[in-house]
Amino acid sequence: MSKIEFNKEQLAAIQFLNPSYSTEDIQSFVNLENLNNLSKDKLLLVLDIANACYRSGFPIVTDNEYDNKLLKELKARYPQHSYMYKVEEEPLKDSKTVTLPKRMLSTEKAYTKEDIEKWLKRILKAAQEINVPEQDIELRVTPKLDGYAAFDDGTTLYTRGDGHRGQDITRAFERGLKVANNGDRGLGPGEIVIKKSYFDKELSNIFENSRNIQAAIIAEKKVDENVQKAIDDGACVFYPFAQIENKTAHFSEIVENFESIVEEMWNAVDFDVDGVILETTHSLLKEHMGATRKNHRWQIAFKVNEESAEVEVKNIIPQTSRTGRISPVAELVPTKLSGATISRVTVHHYNMVKTKKIGPGAIVQLVRSGLVIPKIEGVIEEAEPQLPESCPSCGSHLLWESDHLICPNKSDCPAQTENTLIHFFKTLGNNDGFGPKVIEKLSNFGIKHIHEIYEIKAHQFASYGFGDKTSQNLFDQLQASKEIQVEDWRFLSAFGVSRLGGGNCEKLLQHHSLVELFDLSAEEIVKIDGFAQISAEAIVEGLANVKEEFFKVYELAFNLAITPKESEREDSDSPIAGAVVVFTGSMQQGSRGDMEKHAKSLGAKVAKSVTGKTTYLVTGEKVGETKINDARDKGVKVLTEQEYLDFIG
Template identity: 65%
Template sequence: MSEIKLNAAQIELIKTLDLSLTVSQLETLYQQDELGKEDLITLLKVSNAAYRAGFPIIDDASYDAYHKQLQNVDPDNEFLAEVEPEVVVEGKTVTLPERMLSTDKAYSFDEIKRWINRILKAAEQLNIADDEIQIRVTPKLDGYAAYDDGERLYTRGDGYRGQDISRAFDRGLQVAGDAGRGLGPGEIVISQSYFNQVLSEHFENSRNIQAAIIAEKKVDENVQKAIDDGACVFYPFRALNNWTGSVEQLLTDFDEILASLWTAVDYDIDGLILETTHEMIKNHMGATRKFHRWQIAYKINAETADVEVIKVVPQTSRTGRVSPVAELVPTKLSGATLSRATVHHYNMVKSNGVGPGAIVRLVRSGLVIPKIEEVITPAKAELPEFCPSCETHLIWEADHLMCPNKTDCPAQTENTLIHFFKTLGNVDGFGPKVIEKISAHGIKHIHQIYQLTKEDFVAYGFGDKTSQNLIDQLAASRSIAIEDWRFLAAFGVSRLGAGNCERLLEHHSLADIFDVTVADMVQIDGFAQLSAEAIVEGLTNIKNEFFKVYQLGFNLTATEKLTAGGPSDSAIAGKTIVFTGSMQQGSRADMEKQAKLLGAKVAKSVSGKTDYLVTGDKVGANKINAARDKGVEVISEAEYLDLIAS
């Protein structure tokens, strides 16, 4: 195996596993060919924990190779019978309504045929005819395993005991396809297309998000929006698209079944699940402590090739992220000639030496897009300083190089226009298709849209009635009251989402924020040095366009300023509060805003760190009891009002 260097996120996770090894010793362990059973178990536990938490160290095939090695060294080892746990660091464990096991794996059609023969043998022992046997095949979702009994949602844990993560439903997590609650085992997953279009600039992979959805701490605002948009769902296995047919049909049409189900859902999958539907056979075959014998997962062996990099070309996406694309010596892999592959981000280019002359291992599994799995021979990396689309100086944001020029970068302008109207949220009509049509006629800036006439829209191909409606919507967007923080967030400055906009405007007026320095910004709670630097540079880039739009006369509601000394004197200063139910005094949003002004921290879900759960009308007893079990003080709206009045 090539050299492995653990990143910061992996190191932080490993610290929670209470290992006796140092980081360097663990990295060295991954390089060794001959390993004893204790070392193998350590690597399997660490690799599983990192994978489940969204920071994988090795790929599936390498993990299975370690697993096979342990079987050869110590076939009766207790670890081999254990279910690989979904890792959640915080929370109490509870008994699952029923056992949740792992799934045995097959990597070849011959292994599938051997599994089918075991099914047929069981049927023969039960005097069941072959034509009575049905096999159900579904996509194998690559998500976060969970169990929904209709009242609670549980992690899989060790297969016997998991953790109550019902808070995910409290946050708005939906069941896929409106399938309803209580359908048992499934996976928490996120839409591939949504991840690629919206979240890939914030998260390296979808597993980071799956873990964030169920975390006990406050949910990242980007993840919460994905939940609100219905992109994150709990997908019960019983509701999955499936092929069901006879053994003969399965063996005859296996490749066609594989191809059809591989693209059946808009979620990450890493294989297929095959199982017999015959209850007598299932009961007869039973399970080991780890697997159901009547079920198997088919995973495709990835083909690889070592390829030379010719050069790395930067490409600016609509979100401003500059993605490195490696141009390769043309190589045939899995039946296709490949000459380009996307490198995940420029930190990978920099840290791994992906440059001209580097030798990289290219992997392509089944229908999956080819990717660079590892760098075999590094070379000098070439990092761009300026955006290839607009020549703006690039900035680092986590692992990514970003173009901060949201308003004048040709690669970003269309997305900037879409983001503006979507974030304002006070009018309809200016969705992606309308913006695409307008952009095709040379409209690249927000203020230009507001200068358009009805005749312009007609000339662009819109109908007379639609054109008038668009003009009316533009007028409405200026007259309908919106918060100033929402208006600022609509310009899409990197690291300046809605939450940061509100925090910034609690200290500075909207017209003055362009004069705020990095030193000023880091004095505000929630702004770190790197974020402040990126925000200040981003604000500089949008300044001209911002004031052209601002001067159009929007009806903006100013954010209330935090006053020195006021909040710290309140009874809830520094306390963490969750509001739930229907409030009488005003909307929950208004109460949350008031609580922040009084110095409280407002959370969306209850955790062990919550001080008060403030309950309005129509709050379930289960939610209240769960909060009390965590030591949270539950108070009514009236009691809360008395508290802050004091």
């Protein structure tokens, strides 16, 4: 492995580990081909850096390289070094450590069947020592979830930390995190994970891997809105080890059918898996074997070696996703890895194509571990990067949005049509009839625009395959969606313009009316606090793309609640005018959404999470003391729901 080039996320993890580390110095010796020339201190530093980057979600080495190169080099030189018995921590910034209710260790790792058989011999030897018959020795095999290790005692959720002391992350449950399979709290050790199917469908174009999301779920500060949605959708869960899918059988059956059992467990759950865990179920054996300072002796993790190959890129093919992001797919010279022939692989985003210089003729390092989707680990030989000039679906001019190229044509891009319709009705939020299945059915009959749906008569729905009762219900739902009042910022946000989420829509509408927005220049938008030049330009182009469709829908006379202008807010004599208010917990006098809407009408700014700028935290039922104390520590005034209602009169 050649010298490592760190990305910004890896550098951030290293700086958190030790702010005094010099990037140049680190890059001069983080080289796995040169380990035997490193001093002890530098070798330990490389181990710390590799672990920090892995925990941050942006690893610089594979698990196999960490265990069988880095740790192996340290063990060869210093067999009794304390690092060999250290539980790798998952530290959080600015979080205090607390004692775990029960010791929580790492798991010994094996990479071959022979390693498993050696471990099993230790099990059998221990059984002989305490006279446990071989016929009583069963093994439990479970998927090894690739998540964020945690411990739940029913009241507090802890990180694993160093195995003895972790950090309080109960806020994850307060944010809506659920126990897997609707399980109960208090089941001990487990992993915070996100459903693989959900990640692939909803988040793979936003986050590089699921570990980025696991860390975001428990972050001290405000949760990314995409991560919060995943929590709300039930895709992020705490999965207790006690509840996980498993296969338990006599050890001889496990050994005889080892490969098939590994494959079965690998596919047993809809979460990222990086191996399987084997453990004896015999309580006396467990007690007798005990644990080292780092691992339980009666348990082992089997991990599949990663295979890699240097492969030539033939072409970079752009594909428009349903959200408008353009995904680069590398067409490769067919190569066999882990028993499969790989000819195509998705590159994470076009900024990677541009900065890593990936194009026809480039040589990339392709990595595949067992049944895992292959990925490009690095670029061996660069080439002229291959970037598209227009959307492959509709031919529209593309925009850069962070690391991604996106198509701003929400109304007429065939690849985005269905998602645009789904997004409109979901964001509008005032009718239940037009979910993904109904939209898919209408889309298959050539309905491509929002206004076309509103033109459908009750009897016409029947010609699209709906029953008479459903047809009437759908028609009634459309009428209701026009009559039930909805905020004008929500109506605008429903058109899916890039960089115009609900917050930005509300900011714009505090200064200009809906109709006026379409005549604004980027320079006029930049004058509004919170908008940079690039965002303003993207908003102007996005509004231009949806203008025709917007006014066709707008002229259907929706019942829109107009956002108060900034000047009106400042003049309000309400006690919360200009204050920043956060609502949390279950409210009794109305839904949280209703209370937020009312607070805005009184001139308050409503936020979703508590910061140093928050004025009031209004608490309903089932709010943890940790959240309340954290708010008070930031100088925020905490009010119960009734105290708040009395305060605003």
